[in-house]
Amino acid sequence: MTHLIRPFSGLRPAPGFASDVAAPPYDVLSTAEARIRVTGKPWSFLHISKPEIDLPPETDPYAAAVYAKGAENLQKMLAAGVLAQDAAPCYYAYRIVMGEHSQTGLVAAASVADYDTNRIRRHEFTRPDKEDDRVRQIDALNAQTGPVLLAYPAAPTVDAILAQASQGQPEADVTADDGIRHTIWLIRDAAAITQLTAAFDAMHAIYIADGHHRSAAASRVAAARKAANPQHNGEESYNYFLSVIFPHHEMKIMDYNRVMTDLNGLSKAQFLARVGEKFSVESATGQFKPAKPGEFGMYLGGVWYRLSVNADLIPVADPVARLDVSLLQNNLIAPVLGISDPRRDKRIDFVGGIRGLAELEKRVDSGEMAVAFALFATSMEDLMAVADAGEVMPPKSTWFEPKLADGLVSHVLD
Known part of the structure; x- marks a missing residue:
């Protein structure tokens, strides 16, 4: 047997x-x-x-x-x-x-x-x-x-x-x-x-x-x-x-964060305006580490921001699309920064949460990257729901x- x-x-x-x-x-x-x-x-x-x-x-x-x-x-x-x-x-x-x-x-x-x-x-x-x-x-x-x-x-x-x-x-x-x-x-x-x-x-x-x-x-x-x-x-x-x-x-599971090389031809003001179409945007005092799903830290021009995705954009019934990595990709990284294939696009890189938010600051402050996003960690329950549905996670969703x-x-x- x-x-x-x-x-x-x-x-x-x-x-x-x-x-x-x-x-x-x-x-x-x-x-x-x-x-x-x-x-x-x-x-x-x-x-x-x-x-x-x-x-x-x-x-x-x-x-x-x-x-x-x-x-x-x-x-x-x-x-x-x-x-x-x-x-x-x-x-x-x-x-x-x-x-x-x-x-x-x-x-x-x-x-x-x-x-x-x-x-x-x-x-x-x-x-x-x-x-x-x-x-x-x-x-x-x-x-x-x-x-x-x-x-x-x-x-x-x-x-x-x-x-x-x-x-x-x-x-x-x-x-x-x-x-x-x-x-x-x-x-x-x-x-x-x-x-x-x-x-x-x-x-x-x-x-x-x-x-x-x-x-x-x-x-x-x-x-x-x-x-x-x-x-x-x-x-x-x-x-x-x-x-x-x-x-x-x-x-x-630790957070798996994102950094991008440029703002897709937008000025800082234009970029913030575009982000504000689907997220609430507030400047933060010091490093901002998300405390719950749907919340993101963004580091741009030496300033941390707190982003919250508009609630009506979260497809609760879809185990993949409701993930924070998907919400960020589908509502900001693809439409605003023009990065539709994060697996292959050289303009995006990924930073494991074990390296901390200081690593995101370092990559942006050095001029190597233009903007960084800190994510709330994917949960095991989310991972199991995706697997149970026979679906796959977006790339770089989990850092164990x-x-x-x-x-x-x-x-x-x-």
Whole structure:
């Protein structure tokens, strides 16, 4: 029987090596940053997740030699006893702490079949080139090393088991360079494993928060391996993908802000007049961070403004069009600034909320950008509503923090 999730025999750092191995996700560092980060760290998981750092600087990061080097580095770490695979399938509790924020989730193998039927719900388009990269990485390593970040809707049974599991002695407890703490506990108890599996089987859906390319790649690998396996029975490990699943109410989405290079030929006065057609505009004293949906901060000419979209412009019944990122795009960025395709237009850039409003001021004050907008963060409920409707979020709608670490648990394929 196919379950929504199942336990697996994780590949993990051997005792004493977790701090040496744990690394930022492969896609949050440039190759140059990763080369610096691994100085004096021969066992950093970046040698597996970004193996171009061990090849000449001019190496194409998508060259066959890069994937081969990742596989070689994985074997080297196994041979050295730095990584070891658990003998029996289990679940893992995973807690991340960033400042005052804490979230505790479950490391599990999630069903590709349920991803394919959209019971594991997505909310983003993927790019074929980025999917191809992850497919080649999974095939080269014969393992999934980048976990997909998922959310589960309210489930007190799951919350209780995770709370209990995370009271004992952890298997790994790492505080990363950025001060974020990552702690892993094993869930070996047969009754707890059965309860967790059943609790997820009872859920109507779980939701991808981050990792759309990793999950899409896992689906492609599974389809290829199924086609090549005359004995395929659905139980093979390639039918599942590495995931960390948090309760939706514990997850932290930060604002994802916008900056533009120019005012589309308008003077400051003309621009403010155009904005005022669909928003109320008030100058603010100091930085203005929106406190509720429908409210925006705007930084222009050294001054912060508070914008509120006219209430009659909010299409309450449409889960995508009512998002703040859509309201700003459809009522200001496209009609006033002439940026209709924010995915491709070079006049717009995006700034993660982790960088703060000072970063928006810096980009505008330097003359690089003409105007900046601070948004209220998208909620998990909004994300789930979009996914439930089978729709996709506008680009750069969500910035999840804290990020998962790579290397603490990986999923080996058959």
